[in-house]
Amino acid sequence: MPISAEAVRNLQENDLRVLHALERLMKRYQWVPLEILGRATGFGEKETLFRLSRLLALGMAKYEKVPYDGYTLVFAGYDALALDALAAKDTVKALGPFIGEGKESVVYEGLGVGRLVLKFHRVGQRSFQSARVKRGYMPEEGHVPWIFASALSAGREFLALQKLHPKVPVPVPVERNRHVVVMSFVHGMILSKCTPEDPPAVLATILRHVKEAYRLGVIHGDLSEFNVMVEGDRCVLIDWPQWVETDHPNAGETLERDLRVVLGYFERKFGIGYPLDRALAEVTG
Ligand SMILES: Nc1ncnc2c1ncn2[C@@H]1O[C@H](COP(=O)(O)OP(=O)(O)OP(=O)(O)O)[C@@H](O)[C@H]1O
Numbered sequence: 001m002p003i004s005a006e007a008v009r010n011l012q013e014n015d016l017r018v019l020h021a022l023e024r025l026m027k028r029y030q031w032v033p034l035e036i037l038g039r040a041t042g043f044g045e046k047e048t049l050f051r052l053s054r055l056l057a058l059g060m061a062k063y064e065k066v067p068y069d070g071y072t073l074v075f076a077g078y079d080a081l082a083l084d085a086l087a088a089k090d091t092v093k094a095l096g097p098f099i100g101e102g103k104e105s106v107v108y109e110g111l112g113v114g115r116l117v118l119k120f121h122r123v124g125q126r127s128f129q130s131a132r133v134k135r136g137y138m139p140e141e142g143h144v145p146w147i148f149a150s151a152l153s154a155g156r157e158f159l160a161l162q163k164l165h166p167k168v169p170v171p172v173p174v175e176r177n178r179h180v181v182v183m184s185f186v187h188g189m190i191l192s193k194c195t196p197e198d199p200p201a202v203l204a205t206i207l208r209h210v211k212e213a214y215r216l217g218v219i220h221g222d223l224s225e226f227n228v229m230v231e232g233d234r235c236v237l238i239d240w241p242q243w244v245e246t247d248h249p250n251a252g253e254t255l256e257r258d259l260r261v262v263l264g265y266f267e268r269k270f271g272i273g274y275p276l277d278r279a280l281a282e283v284t285g
């Protein structure tokens, strides 16, 4: 289901109070009982139920009878909380069109101070859903772990952008709220979809950026032709949530994997033979 800025705009103060209370209570309950929600919001039962019925209709919360009557926040509700916070700060003035969907994120264009990208992290969503479908109940590990996992992932990505910008060409980090990273819009095309005029120069540029990131203590961890955007002779490295520190025990193999993937692509697609050892020595040298 697409994210609806309209639905978020139409939320009333009391809807938001219930959403905020649900979010807080998810730390303690898998399914928040009605009385507990009422107490947290200070609303009577009638008002709480009315607000919940609105949120259920918008797909922002869910109701379950088993194991007991309870309510839970779902991604659309979490998205709404983040969008509301970003709009209140004037960071995001409008949500633009859907740009893409990855393994663990949904990406939208946005408007703020210029053209923006909003990346909604969705960690554990699939496993969470399939567990529900297959077994009919929530996975046991913690209360709705996807909320915390997704916020953590967004936090990690934002931190990487802050460490790297402006020394390494990455999207400019604008703000992070919950599981949403707001960054500048990068023009250009994903490397896998474009045919550069001078492939060896593009490869050299990417290696230069990997080297500079390494010098700043950051290894991408998921580098590939799908996470490099090319515009003319400019290469921007995107998609950083899984980065690792250069002093991490897995740093060596992570860097090697990143380079192997990139070199493999240039070899397959453009017939450029570039030894891994040489790239490794250059990046770490
Ligand atoms: N700052 C940006 N500017 C323009 N387009 C972007 C930007 N960030 C992401 N995109 C677009 O959204 C797509 C998905 O973004 P990203 O690669 O960060 O996440 P992802 O693909 O979900 O992650 P994964 O690699 O785990 O699938 C990109 O391929 C790109 O087309």
Ligand SMILES: [Mg+2]
Pocket: 102, 226, 227, 239
């Ligand atoms: Mg990606």
